[in-house]
Amino acid sequence: MSYNSTxxxxxxxxxxxxxxxxxxIVVIVLRFxxxxxxxxxxxxxxxxxxxxxREKSIKTRQCCFSLLSELVQVLQGALTDxxxxxxxxxxxxLG
Numbered sequence: 001m002s003y004n005s006t007x008x009x010x011x012x013x014x015x016x017x018x019x020x021x022x023x024x025i026v027v028i029v030l031r032f033x034x035x036x037x038x039x040x041x042x043x044x045x046x047x048x049x050x051x052x053x054r055e056k057s058i059k060t061r062q063c064c065f066s067l068l069s070e071l072v073q074v075l076q077g078a079l080t081d082x083x084x085x086x087x088x089x090x091x092x093x094l095g
Contacts, residue, residue, distance in 0.1 A: 013057045020063035027070040035075055045071065046082040053089025061093050 023045070027038065049064045068086065071078050079086055 013055075013060055016052065016055075016057075016060050017063050020060075020067055024063075024067055024070050027067070027074055031074050038071075038075060039078070042071070042075065042078050043082065046079070046085050050085040050089060053086075054092055061089075064089070065093075 045067070049068060052060055053064050055061060068079070
């Protein structure tokens, strides 16, 4: 892998982490507001996390788990309908 592609890959990971930080902040803010807007986005959030849990970057996967943790604290049972998408990423991360 060339220096430029390595640098680019690291930039992409950094952007992904920043996105998760932003989403986590939004989830925290929504704790103090009606959560109907968040409920509407659970499917999109889980689909995004499903893809990112297969990343090589441990930082990206850690951010995914942080976001999932925030999500289930705000919306208990939010992952009930989506657990089939989450489990493979958990297994990948543990393996």
